[in-house]
Amino acid sequence: MSSRVLYITHRVPFPPDKGDRIRNFHLLRQLSRHHTVDLACLADEPVSDDTRATLGNLCDRVSIVPVNRFGRLAQAGLSLACGRSLSEGAFWSSELQRIVQGWHREKPFDASIISASSLVPYLRTPTFAKVPAFVDVVDLDSQKWCDFAATASWPKSWLYRWEGARVRSVEAGLPKWAEAATLVSRAEADMFDLVAGAGAATVATNGVDLEYFQPSDVPTQRACAFVGALDYLPNVDAAIWFADEVWPKLRAKHPDAEYWLIGRKPTAAVQALAARPGIRLIGQVPDVRPHLAAAAVAIVPMRLSRGLQNKVLEALAMAKATVVAPPALAALKTVPGTHLLSAETAHEWVEAVSGLFDNPARRRELGLSGRQFVEEHHHWETCLRPLTDRTQAAANPHPALSLAN
Numbered sequence: 001m002s003s004r005v006l007y008i009t010h011r012v013p014f015p016p017d018k019g020d021r022i023r024n025f026h027l028l029r030q031l032s033r034h035h036t037v038d039l040a041c042l043a044d045e046p047v048s049d050d051t052r053a054t055l056g057n058l059c060d061r062v063s064i065v066p067v068n069r070f071g072r073l074a075q076a077g078l079s080l081a082c083g084r085s086l087s088e089g090a091f092w093s094s095e096l097q098r099i100v101q102g103w104h105r106e107k108p109f110d111a112s113i114i115s116a117s118s119l120v121p122y123l124r125t126p127t128f129a130k131v132p133a134f135v136d137v138v139d140l141d142s143q144k145w146c147d148f149a150a151t152a153s154w155p156k157s158w159l160y161r162w163e164g165a166r167v168r169s170v171e172a173g174l175p176k177w178a179e180a181a182t183l184v185s186r187a188e189a190d191m192f193d194l195v196a197g198a199g200a201a202t203v204a205t206n207g208v209d210l211e212y213f214q215p216s217d218v219p220t221q222r223a224c225a226f227v228g229a230l231d232y233l234p235n236v237d238a239a240i241w242f243a244d245e246v247w248p249k250l251r252a253k254h255p256d257a258e259y260w261l262i263g264r265k266p267t268a269a270v271q272a273l274a275a276r277p278g279i280r281l282i283g284q285v286p287d288v289r290p291h292l293a294a295a296a297v298a299i300v301p302m303r304l305s306r307g308l309q310n311k312v313l314e315a316l317a318m319a320k321a322t323v324v325a326p327p328a329l330a331a332l333k334t335v336p337g338t339h340l341l342s343a344e345t346a347h348e349w350v351e352a353v354s355g356l357f358d359n360p361a362r363r364r365e366l367g368l369s370g371r372q373f374v375e376e377h378h379h380w381e382t383c384l385r386p387l388t389d390r391t392q393a394a395a396n397p398h399p400a401l402s403l404a405n
Contacts, residue, residue, distance in 0.1 A: 003395035004060075004107060005035040006100060006131070008122055009115040010091045012043045012064055014051045016209075018229050018264070022310050023138065023184075023206055024115050026380045030388050031113070032058040035395060038109070040100050042067050042093060061103060065096045085166035086159075087118035087141065101127045110395035111179075113387075117141060117170050124177070132179045132394035134387065136204075139184060139307035140191045142168035147304050148233060168195055175200045179394050182387045184307045185331030204387040205331070206308045207380030213317035215371060216293035222357050223258040224250075224323075225295035227288050227311045230266035234304035238325070242301040243273045245346040246353075251278050253354050262291050289318065296363060297356045298322040301349065307331055316340065316374045319367035323352045339373045340366060 013024035031037050038061040047064055055062050072090050079089025103109075104127055112123055113134045118141070123133045145164030149157045174181045175196050182204040183189040189201035226242065228235035239261055247259050257278060261270060264284040274281035282291060292298060298315035300322065308331035315322045322340040329342055336342035341356070343349040356363050 002036045003034075003110040003392075005031055005037050005391065005395055006103070006109045006112040007031060007037055007039050007059075007115075008096075008100065008112070008119050009039070009041040010119055012041050012047055012051060012055075013039075013115075014054050019310050020115065020138070023136075026207065026209075027113075027115075027136070027384055027387070028055075028058055030381060030384050031391065034388065034392050035110075036060045038100075038103055038107075039063070040096055040103075041065070042091060042096065044069070044072070063096070063099045065093050065099070067093060080162075083166075084121075085118070085170060086163050087116075087167060088121055088170070091116070091118045092121060097122055097125075101125070104128065104131070111391050113391065117167065117174065120170055120174075133177065134391055134394075135174055135178045135181045136387065137171065137174070137181045137183055137192065137201075138188075140171065140188050140195070141306075142171055142195065143191060144304075144306045147306070151237070151304065172196050180387070180390050187330045188307055202386050202390065204385075205378070205383045206310060206313060207378045207383040208310070208313035208317045208374050210317055210375060210379070213289065213314045215319035215367065216289070218290075218293045220296045221258065221294055222254055222256055223260050223295040224297045224299045224353055225260045225262060225292055226299050226301070227262045227292065227314070230261060230263040230270045230283070234302050234306075235263065236267055236270055237304055238300070238302040239270050239273065241303060242299065242349070243276060243279060246301070246349040247276070247279065249346065249350045250353055253350070254357055257357065260291060260295060262288055288314075292318050292320060296321070297353055299349075299353065300324040300328045301343075302328045305330075312340075313374055313378055316370035317378075319371040321356045321363035321366040322370060323349065323356070333377065334370075334373055338366075339370045 009024045013021050013028055016022040016025040037059045039059045040063045043064050043066050075092050076086040076089040080086050109131050111132045115136050117137055142164045145160045149160035152160055172195050180202045182202045183192050184205055186203055189203045192201040259279045260282055262282045266283055273279050298320040300312055302325050305327040309328045312324055323343050324340055326342055326344050334340055341352045343352040
């Protein structure tokens with residue numbers, strides 16, 4: 001008899017077109033190979049029939065609970081007033097709680113997984129007290145809020161710092177009740193251990209779909225491409241910083257060059273960048289690959305990065321010459337100068353990108369090395385195995401007995 005696993009995600013894990021969705025979808029696929037999986041998630045945008053069908057093929061039961069912006073803000077404010085984090089409130093739904101508890105009463109779960117620490121309240125109830133729980137922390141969210149606070153002005157800086165402290169309290173308590181807390185890199189895990197105690201973290205890094213993201217032989221343009229959700233603060237900060245500090249100098253050296261911004265929901269500030277010479281706001285596209293393939297260079301100028309950036313893995317998988325800011329490299333084991341280039345100051349960025357524009361052979365060399373790196377280190381099945389193996393052991397503690405039955 002197959003073990004049954006509950007998987008709760010804070011967003012619908014399909015299509016895999018942004019960071020958390022990519023990881024959650026591939027984890028769901030891995031879990032479905034070994035367990036009967038029930039998926040419960042929140043949706044803040046319309047869900048297509050194709051999405052429902054795809055998830056239905058992977059899961060026994062699927063429940064997608066819609067949430068709206070007003071309701072989410074109200075729940076976040078109530079959570080803050082009650083002494084909890086804004087994040088816990090923003091992803092709380094009494095309907096979702098009712099559904100998963102009803103599922104457990106009908107067909108009990110052998111293990112449960114949540115896709116973020118903000119979903120902890122769903123499992124910290126008497127209903128799930130005896131169900132082994134796993135928290136896919138991924139990035140240390142408390143540190144993310146502290147990073148935001150350091151760059152924001154008041155009152156946002158105060159709010160971000162307050163949120164960081166409350167999220168840290170949730171993170172610190174995870175080892176007391178969860179079977180494991182998984183982080184996306186050794187660097188994030190080390191930080192988590194400082195918060196929750198030595199040895200509290202399990203590393204389960206990100207992979208990349210090596211079949212989907214393949215090298216391409218299409219002709220390239222003298223363009224640098226930045227891919228990412230353009231309403232996410234670290235991406236917005238990166239896009240604007242590069243446009244302000246790097247692009248004018250780079251454009252002066254290469255008047256025909258272009259800077260492409262590719263991603264969903266660009267903010268007004270990002271949209272305004274399109275008025276500048278050489279900057280193209282491509283926005284949301286059904287497939288980023290043609291745009292990445294056509295650009296000479298992929299750039300990731302993120303100053304507020306946490307965890308492991310999927311956009312870096314995808315660019316490397318496509319054998320693109322890639323330039324990355326140091327914060328976005330902390331979770332990778334790449335060697336700058338061998339697999340990609342690293343740049344921090346505006347001058348370093350101009351020199352790195354300009355040098356690649358002028359040197360097709362160097363672009364090709366970096367691209368091939370980057371592709372080889374992800375082939376060797378970032379297969380999804382291997383990357384997620386530390387989490388899936390522990391889930392399987394907890395959900396099926398007596399495999400021989402189960403087989404006999």
